[in-house]
Amino acid sequence: MSGTSFMIGNRQVGGDAPPLVIAEIGINHEGDEAKAIRMIDAAAGAGCECVKFQTHVIEDEMIRNDVVPANADESIWDIMVRCALSAEAEARLKAHAESKGMIFLSTPFSRAAADRLEKLDVAAYKIGSGECNNYPLIEHIARKGKPVILSTGMNDIPSIARAVTILHEVGVPYALLHCTSIYPTPYEHVRLGAMSELAAVFPDAVVGLSDHTLTNYTCLGAVALGAGILERHFTADKSWPGPDIEVSMGPDDLRDLIEGSRAIHMARGGHKDILPQEQPTIDFAYASVVSIADIKAGDELSMANIWVKRPGTGPILAGEFDALLGRRAAVDIPRDRQLSPEMLTPDSLA
Structure with missing residues (x-):
């Protein structure tokens, strides 16, 4: 993936930084500020760095309608009227999140919502798939x-x-989150390969995953592929009502996602070479060439008198075994002795 990175507040996103896990509270508070506070506290308790809400200014966002989302049983208009938070409530939530050392983000769904968030001096803007x-x-x-x-x-x-193109023209840093807008998303429709495609087509983007499956599996898989941002819906209590609760993780899953993503981030990359820290294991796990019978000076080395055995502390390792066959001993070699070059006649080693 790209080495591109940018800062959200004091947090580096992308590059060599561990993935930023965003707990998407969204509208899971159902318009109840106290619930929103509980979710911020629960996310903070799980070690999360960033919570995200949605900012809805209804009259600037949509006209009255009867469209019912696939994951709900009432119109989007009625849902948003019930769940929209006031500017004052969002200011209090931002202050509360920041008091916990967290980043507060929100998705604006209209110009008025973006302007409200600008007055709150948010560190970045999240734009949802519907506005892509x-x-x-x-x-x-x-x-x-x-x-x-x-x-x-x-x-x-x-x-x-x-x-x-718009983001380039304006000159702002940006991230692209691969996402499948099916709630919940079956694994076969996640298509992690699309995330890699985004990274290839847009090399100056930080790439990540906004996930709507029911587990952390696909997010963790995305980290192995280079994801710099992970986002899942979050709630403090899975028993609460709300259209996004089914695809939301609870505090335990959030903690697992944070810990797992950091572990995989530390494990990814690298090259297939031998680490110095492997030497203690090499010493016992490798095999050395040893005598399996008493060998007299001048005897020819053969399968009958040499073989390979642990430990790997001998001067001649198993990889050189074939080159020794047919060579001659320069000295008497007792049985079960690790062979060394000086035990062989001068022309006995290639």
Whole structure:
């Protein structure tokens, strides 16, 4: 993946930094500020660095409608009217998250929402998959000059490229999150290969995964492929109501995702060579060439009198065994002795 990175506040994202895990609280609070506080506290308790909400200014976001999302049983209009938080509530939530040492992010779904978040001085903007091809809104957000994290569900490379062009023209750093907008997402529709494709087509992007499966498996797999950002929906209590609760992780899963992603991040990369730290294991696990019978000076070495045995502390290792066959001993060699070059006649080693 790309070595590109940028800063969100004091946190490096991408490059050599461990993945940023975003706990997407979204609208799981159902408009209840106290629930939102509990979720921030639960995320902080799990060791999470970043919580994300959604900012909905209904009248600037949508017209009244009866469209029912696939993961709900009421219209999107009714859901947002119930779940939208006031500007004052969002300011309090941001202050509370920051008091816990966390990054507060939110997704604006309209110009008014972006302007509200700008007044809150958020460190970056998250743009949802539904707005990935809302190019006027993307430009409005990008011109605020903050880093942009763009989810790309329901969009293909050409439509994403138009959004990236805007981000390039404005000159803001950006991340692209591969996403599948199916709630929940079956594993066979996750397509982690698409994340690698994004990295290849947009080499100056930090690439990550916004996941809607029911486990951490695919996020952890994404880390092995180079993901710099991971996002999953989050709730403090899986028994609470809400359209996104089914695809939300609880505190234990969040903690596991953070710990697992850091472990995989530390483990990825590198080269296939021998580490100095492996030497203690080499000493007992390798095999050396040894005598398996008493050998007299002048005897020819053969399968009948030499073989390979542990430990690997001998001067001649198993890899050189074939080259010794047919050579002659320069001295008497007792049985079960590790062979060394001086035990052989001068021409006995290639």
